[in-house]
Amino acid sequence: MIFTPAHFLRHVTMPTLREFTNAHSISKHMKIDWNEAAQTLPIKLNAAVEAVQASLSDGTRDADEITAIQQALDLWQDDLRRIHLLSNDLAINDFHNSSASDPEVLEAFATRAVQEQALWVFHSRPQLFRDVELRLAFQAKANGKSWKKHRIERGLTLTQEQTNLDAFSLGVADLFIKTGGGKSTHVEKSVCIFNGSIQLTIYVEGPITAQASFTKNKFKYVSTRIALETAIVYQPATGIVESIIRGGSKNHEAMLHLFGKHVLGREIRPEEIEKTRFKLNELRDGIELFDDISSLGVEKIRLRRAYFKPRSKKGVVIRIEATAEPGHDDAVELARKTLHFDHLFETEYDIAGVCMLVYMKALEGKKPKQFSFDVYTTGLSTIKNLSVKNQHIANEILASLNVSDAEESSD
Numbered sequence: 001m002i003f004t005p006a007h008f009l010r011h012v013t014m015p016t017l018r019e020f021t022n023a024h025s026i027s028k029h030m031k032i033d034w035n036e037a038a039q040t041l042p043i044k045l046n047a048a049v050e051a052v053q054a055s056l057s058d059g060t061r062d063a064d065e066i067t068a069i070q071q072a073l074d075l076w077q078d079d080l081r082r083i084h085l086l087s088n089d090l091a092i093n094d095f096h097n098s099s100a101s102d103p104e105v106l107e108a109f110a111t112r113a114v115q116e117q118a119l120w121v122f123h124s125r126p127q128l129f130r131d132v133e134l135r136l137a138f139q140a141k142a143n144g145k146s147w148k149k150h151r152i153e154r155g156l157t158l159t160q161e162q163t164n165l166d167a168f169s170l171g172v173a174d175l176f177i178k179t180g181g182g183k184s185t186h187v188e189k190s191v192c193i194f195n196g197s198i199q200l201t202i203y204v205e206g207p208i209t210a211q212a213s214f215t216k217n218k219f220k221y222v223s224t225r226i227a228l229e230t231a232i233v234y235q236p237a238t239g240i241v242e243s244i245i246r247g248g249s250k251n252h253e254a255m256l257h258l259f260g261k262h263v264l265g266r267e268i269r270p271e272e273i274e275k276t277r278f279k280l281n282e283l284r285d286g287i288e289l290f291d292d293i294s295s296l297g298v299e300k301i302r303l304r305r306a307y308f309k310p311r312s313k314k315g316v317v318i319r320i321e322a323t324a325e326p327g328h329d330d331a332v333e334l335a336r337k338t339l340h341f342d343h344l345f346e347t348e349y350d351i352a353g354v355c356m357l358v359y360m361k362a363l364e365g366k367k368p369k370q371f372s373f374d375v376y377t378t379g380l381s382t383i384k385n386l387s388v389k390n391q392h393i394a395n396e397i398l399a400s401l402n403v404s405d406a407e408e409s410s411d
Contacts, residue, residue: 180207275379306331
């Protein structure tokens with residue numbers, strides 16, 4: 001869904017709407033009667049913001065006012081967009097897990113809907129909001145081609161000295177110089193309370209890029225340096241360290257060396273943890289669970305999509321897509337009924353990737369829920385983009401299908 005502030009604010013009620021607006025820099029540039037009927041306040045608020053926007057060109061503002069108002073309007077749009085992106089179950093679960101010992105947060109959550117919870121956290125707990133924002137950004141890139149996982153010693157302490165963190169980020173920036181990167185850097189540190197992981201996110205000045213832009217209703221290209229984002233996460237309890245950086249294995253090795261030198265203050269010997277390769281050919285004869293997972297609340301599992309790759313160099317990759325209806329054939333069943341080969345299907349094609357659709361049992365008085373995730377033979381998956389609860393269910397399903405080993409899926 002395309003984000004717009006007007007649509008988002010329709011889902012926000014008092015008092016959260018008033019709290020957020022009064023805490024925002026835009027509030028001093030507009031007037032709104034908070035005694036209006038609660039159901040009309042979002043509409044009135046959007047109209048007030050549009051009036052502020054219109055005032056920039058009515059000739060009543062001086063240059064300093066125009067600059068301040070434009071900055072506030074830009075922040076209003078960008079802040080609401082960021083909140084919109086964190087108005088989902090994954091972010092809300094992270095907010096709850098990170099605030100289990102904060103009674104004020106728990107009290108605020110008890111009376112607020114999902115969008116309102118994210119909005120409240122943004123202005124009342126800005127560091128918590130940023131920590132969750134950074135963690136979810138990292139998770140979205142985990143298992144990708146720029147991600148690697150290593151194991152080092154457990155229980156190591158990260159430096160608190162900003163000079164050391166700056167030296168680390170400058171060292172990372174040097175890795176991008178050959179591809180046009182600059183020397184400017186910025187580093188952010190965030191801690192996950194419920195699992196103790198520590199994340200360092202480094203922004204490096206990227207190569208000069210021309211961006212299409214509108215300024216005062218005029219179209220032009222603006223030369224800028226986009227920030228290249230890279231990050232590293234260390235879990236002291238397990239010794240697991242995950243890194244995301246462009247440039248292949250050499251850059252991962254260099255980044256880990258810099259991490260040990262400047263952040264840990266010692267030399268480390270990382271041991272790479274190979275990605276789990278999923279055995280998707282186990283699914284060619286259909287979904288057959290080898291363990292009882294009914295206790296997880298799973299009603300049914302289907303393959304929404306399946307990708308078939310020829311074993312020989314000749315041939316094409318075939319994608320089969322099924323409907324989401326639980327009673328219809330899934331992707332593999334459709335493939336077996338509609339695809340015909342000169343030789344056996346099992347020996348000619350391998351399943352290279354699938355999208356699994358999981359139907360959950362309906363709770364009393366509520367509609368049944370479902371979720372899906374993608375899995376590839378290379379070890380890539382979208383499981384980390386699920387909620388913590390659904391991540392566990394997905395890993396248990398893969399282990400029960402013999403697609404992955406139980407001990408690997410829980411890592």
